[in-house]
Amino acid sequence: MxxxxxxxxxxxxxxxxxxxxxxxxxxxxxxxxxxxxxxxxxxxxxxxxxxxxxxxxxxxxxxxxxxxxxxxxxxxxxxxxxxxxxxxxxxxxxxxxxxxxxxxxxxxxxxxxxxxxxxxxxxxxxxxxxxxxxxxxxxxxxxxxxxxxxxxxxxxxxxxxxxxxxxxxxxxxxxxxxxxxxxxxxxxNQPMVTKVVSSVRSMDREERLHLVLKGALVSAIMFLAVLNFLWNFIKPLFNGIAYDSKVFAVQVTAIIALISLLVTISKKPS
Structure with a gap:
């Protein structure tokens, strides 16, 4: 207890x-x-x-x-x-x-x-x-x-x-x-899913868009963070180039940029 x-x-x-x-x-x-x-x-x-x-x-x-x-x-x-x-x-x-x-x-x-x-x-x-x-x-x-x-x-x-x-x-x-x-x-006593749906419905259109954008940014950051583990599956989309220091540099730069954007958006009043 x-x-x-x-x-x-x-x-x-x-x-x-x-x-x-x-x-x-x-x-x-x-x-x-x-x-x-x-x-x-x-x-x-x-x-x-x-x-x-x-x-x-x-x-x-x-x-x-x-x-x-x-x-x-x-x-x-x-x-x-x-x-x-x-x-x-x-x-x-x-x-x-x-x-x-x-x-x-x-x-x-x-x-x-x-x-x-x-x-x-x-x-x-x-x-x-x-x-x-x-x-x-x-x-x-x-x-x-x-x-x-x-x-x-x-x-x-x-x-x-x-x-x-x-x-x-x-x-x-x-x-x-x-x-x-x-x-x-x-x-x-409502199930958590019901509470989340109710909370989202109570938001106005701008708030919902703001929430969706933040969710998309978080998803993109998570994807980029594990890019090196997924590279063999997706490299055909990039003409088969190998995962090297150049790809790593682009990966880190993109993550930093997305995090900065997420922080900026989160500071804006909803």
């Missing part, structure tokens, strides 16, 4: 990892910071109200928070959740857990306020870091955990107020918020 750096996460976006919405500022050198969403629940006090963009976490209480972001990972990716030092220093501890491959949906994160005083946390504030890891062999076992951890949330319905019930029902039925996320997951 190997960890993803910020570079790896960017490369995996919309392929093995979908985060919606994705904010570059939430990317860390070795993970991604998830933000407080609009559901914060105390096991001791019930559903917490948002006041002036802040939730007040009761002292000596266990808190469940749904992330603002939706997340999907492929069978090749798992992860672990870690506390942020800025919150730990205030007295909040994170109850560690793991991310299973093939997870789909929002994340339900549990915190603990260990202090004797309330702690305020702002909606949209980052509060937990997810470190992604690539598993050695893609899993074939579904994680069997419902999105949003509906099993945990719905299990508490009978004990809570009408306000809590309305909040959960709203979250579970909010399909509009997941539309963009679902599309990105479908796109990420």
């Amino acid at each position: 190997s960890y993803f750096s910020d570079v790896d996460i960017r490369k995996a976006l919309n392929k093995d990892i979908v985060i919606e919405p994705f904010l570059p500022d939430c990317l860390t050198p070795i993970g991604y910071d998830f933000r407080v969403g609009d559901f914060v629940f105390s096991l001791e006090k019930g559903l917490l109200d948002l006041v002036d963009k802040y939730y007040e976490l009761p002292p000596k209480s266990t808190i469940q928070i749904l992330t603002m972001e939706l997340l999907w990972v492929s069978p090749r990716v798992g992860g672990t959740f870690h506390s942020k030092v800025s919150l730990v220093s205030k007295g909040l501890s994170h109850i560690s857990t793991t991310l299973d491959p093939q997870w789909y949906g929002r994340l339900l994160i549990t915190l603990r306020n260990n202090t004797d005083t309330p702690i305020r946390i702002k909606i949209g504030e980052t509060f937990v870091t997810l470190i992604f890891a690539r598993v050695r062999t893609p899993t074939r076992s579904p994680h069997n955990k419902p999105p949003l951890r509906e099993d945990i949330l719905l299990n508490q319905l009978n004990q809570q107020t009408d306000n809590y019930i309305k909040k959960i029902t709203s979250l579970l039925n909010n399909k509009t918020a997941e539309a963009s996320f679902e599309k990105k997951v479908r796109d990420a």
Whole structure:
């Protein structure tokens, strides 16, 4: 198992990892910071109200928070959740857990306020870091955990107020918020050939011509690079002349010229 750096996460976006919405500022050198969403629940006090963009976490209480972001990972990716030092220093501890491959949906994160005083946390504030890891062999076992951890949330319905019930029902039925996320997951699951064809189709005519020209130049460079091995097969096209220092000089000159042209074309805006 190997960890993803910020570079790896960017490369995996919309392929093995979908985060919606994705904010570059939430990317860390070795993970991604998830933000407080609009559901914060105390096991001791019930559903917490948002006041002036802040939730007040009761002292000596266990808190469940749904992330603002939706997340999907492929069978090749798992992860672990870690506390942020800025919150730990205030007295909040994170109850560690793991991310299973093939997870789909929002994340339900549990915190603990260990202090004797309330702690305020702002909606949209980052509060937990997810470190992604690539598993050695893609899993074939579904994680069997419902999105949003509906099993945990719905299990508490009978004990809570009408306000809590309305909040959960709203979250579970909010399909509009997941539309963009679902599309990105479908796109990420497409075969690579389909993705390439789709990408080419999305280009305008000038971009496609530019791509074809670069491909032709690369092919020509590769052909010239192995010309000496192919010469016996193609020398009849050149009146049967032998491969000598003159042919080699022309070969090297042509390769340098084509590479220079390729570099020049690549620098032009598409």
